[in-house]
Amino acid sequence: MSGESKEPQAIRKLAPGRLVIASHNEGKVREIAALLEGRGLEVVSAKQLDLPEPEETGTTFVMNAELKARAAADLSGLVALADDSGLCVDALGGDPGIFSARWGGEDRDFGRAMALVEEKLAAIDDAPRDAHFVCALALAWPDGHVEWFEGRVDGTLVWPPRGDKGHGYDPVFQPIGRTETFGEIDEAEKNDISHRGDAFRQMVAAVF
Template identity: 80%
Template sequence: MSGEGDEPQAIRKLAPGKLVIASHNPGKVREIAELLDGHGLDVVSAKALDLPEPDETGTTFVANAELKARAAADLSGLPALADDSGLCVDALGGDPGIFSARWAGESKDFNEAMRRIEDNLARLDAPPRDAHFVCALALAWPDGHVEWFEGRVDGTLVWPPRGDKGFGYDPMFLPNGETETFGEMDQARKHAISHRADAFRQLVRAVF
């Protein structure tokens, strides 16, 4: 999906070469690099390039992903890929949503963030525990062109959290039809069914 104007445009292809992953989250960088493996890209993180983290002022996952991708492409002079993702809990009105990382605070303590979700659910009268992860990907070039893609996976929340794989809210998220949380699941299995995998399948079909 093109980020330029309202008229439909052909999706731009991504040539082999260096690509900036516009993230300072090592777990996210690792996962994105694994999903891009085999496509002839030399990936480097924004943190490795000492690029600043822009303020995420968008009101949607797509807007924040585009903001981060554009900033990294502008500063590096290279194509840049950004991910904005989060956990949306139905009974909490979609929270934490685009604020998923902020719920973990300055220290990025996702154990505390998961506890905050559970505490909020406990204040409700036997709420449903349905939730979904969303991943928006934005691929930006230094000339300002942007393509974006959005994926989703549905599931339920467990408590206490289970597993020490993955990152973020993975240990409390049980995908529909599975017996293991993302925190327990083999990463190859997670990559096959996750919200990020869904978005990446769309990206790979479109730009390679």
């Protein structure tokens, strides 16, 4: 499988046609659709197809992305793209990591999730605020073939949250070299520097 190199060589190319985004997160689907614009793909979300969300039982971002992509491809009969991403905070031992969405509770309230991260950091004396986002992409075909790619962006955490753009933990994440949080950066600009943008550049170079 691909993903270990900045210049991955995919075994299989992605042909134009319908592509399922294996997500029910509308913000994530919107970002992914923008990144795929102009590639000859008709993007449809798992939510639009009424596909169930599989239980994320993997222990890594790549494993969770792959199981979501495989499930969507199996149920839809179409090529499916899944993204598993999250915030990793150094002082918290990499948490929330693969559990990033689940830190918001059953309703995935990211306001609650961001407050929980801040609460845990505040309980640690002189805790460093270094953090990074990871994005793993898995592209699965109905016959079981999978390609995967992984991107990353480093930064620091701010409090209180700033900005109403993006989604998830974006309002508390300030990428290195910037004074704005992801919540304050326009989507197109964010895609140029984000973990998701990094993973997508790898994917585009490999499968198109």
